[in-house]
Amino acid sequence: MIRAAEPLADRGLDWIRGGEEAEIVLSSRVRVARNLQGFPFPGRAGVEDRAEVVQRIRAAADHAESLDGGFFWEVDSLDPVDREILVERHLISRDLLAARRGPSSAALVLAEGCSCGVMVNEEDHLRLQALVGGLALDSAWRQVDRLDEEIGALLPMAYHHQFGFLTACPTNVGTGLRASVLIHIPSLVLTKEISKVLEGISQVGLTYRGLYGEGSEVVGNFFQISNQTTLGKTEEDLIDHLGRVTGKVIEYERRARSVLLTEAPSVLEDKVWRAYGILRTARSLGLEEMMNLLSGVRLGVSLKLLKSPRVETLNEILVRGQVAHLERAAGARLSEPEADVCRATYVRDKLAEDERDAGQAPADGSSDTTVVDRPPSGG
């Protein structure tokens, strides 16, 4: 059984604990698009059809083993801050918010204890998805595949013997599968190798974009790489291909890091420590600024130039440093300047916590410790 209208709490954040290659790959995601037989696709469906689809999927979710003990929310009955929180956690898309038309028109189902779930009535009736920490496309695919089998056995899906699974947009038809990794590759950007790498990615049938999906700008050196085509290959081939290319990109990033460490160690150290210093001391911090500084700190942690924070903390800040999360923590809506102040406070506290745990000397001069930790010189 699934539970309805529970508080959102920290659900769907399991990926932040990380996984394989977590310093470079933040998360791996797989989603498949599916539609029910006999109903127009959401974009063409009336209010009644949409509501009927939500009801059927909810009933099926009740019987799907993967979702047992999970949660169900109708997007319309969530308060506006919660809706934004779901977007910030990448559990629903902006398109789902835009697609809802009154009660029972759009919903989210989330499994318990993992980030596997179903977005209902976005562009397609079902978007089955799994989001896991680190480079773990296989594990994400297995979760989605299992869920797909369970739901597909309960509800008849729109399928064509030649075109495969049918979707509202022909770019998703066939497997309906979109696999992506969120990857942090600052050294490729710093060494200006990035354009070559991105060009290569496009040439092998993959595509890239910023942190927030289609059309979003790249901020903080975080890139989402995903498959571009969905038809003509098996799901496993699509996943393996993305996994292999991601492995290559990681290798290039590592190589670029060692070049930077050898050729410009002091520049690199300075960049990392400045980023840390600002995050640790700023009293007002814009979202984009935070993302860019987190990138520098993440690189520093990865290269062991900084003892703290942990990668998990950096992931958590990326999520909780966003506006709706700050608003939830503050218990009020925030103007942009107010959010910037709350963000700075949150980040300072969070980093201080990790500093204490790691025994790293504070960078904000707030402590009475007089010995300042000298960063490793690196050559």
Added chain:
Amino acid sequence: MLCDDCGEKEAEVHLTSIEAEEMRSVHLCLSCADGRGISSDTEGIDTEKPPLVDFLEQLGSPGPKTPMPESSEPCPFCGTSAADFRRAGRVGCSQCYVHFETQIRGLLRRIHGSSQHAGKLYLSEASDITDRLGQISSMRRRMKRAIETEDFETAAELRDRIHDMETQA
């Protein structure tokens, strides 16, 4: 966000350009954008345009070698017309794939380089023996992979299902 030019009105036009490997973003209100000769209708900055539209527009312009497809009638199930499809880049229902099959097949080849699904098979009540045999071979492939990735639980489950299907077939 306020307009970069006047700093007074809310920016509604967002432009990103790449010059000498530097990415620059400009945010303007409608009147300042107008002043710079940019309007939100101007070609090239209309970011609201759905994906595929340019592509589908080309499809819709009948040249001598591309006779306009036979179905100028809207889809009998959902009422989506060829024009709707071109405008939105989306079909309205699964029947559209049958109704606009010829156009869609060509479109799929251009997008995906293929129009033949090679992934998971899905069986419905209308599936015949060929579908079922295809399903079994697809399940065998997945079982093999599950074993390779040491996901023995899934492998055992698939083994049982393959056995059941073979018995039925």
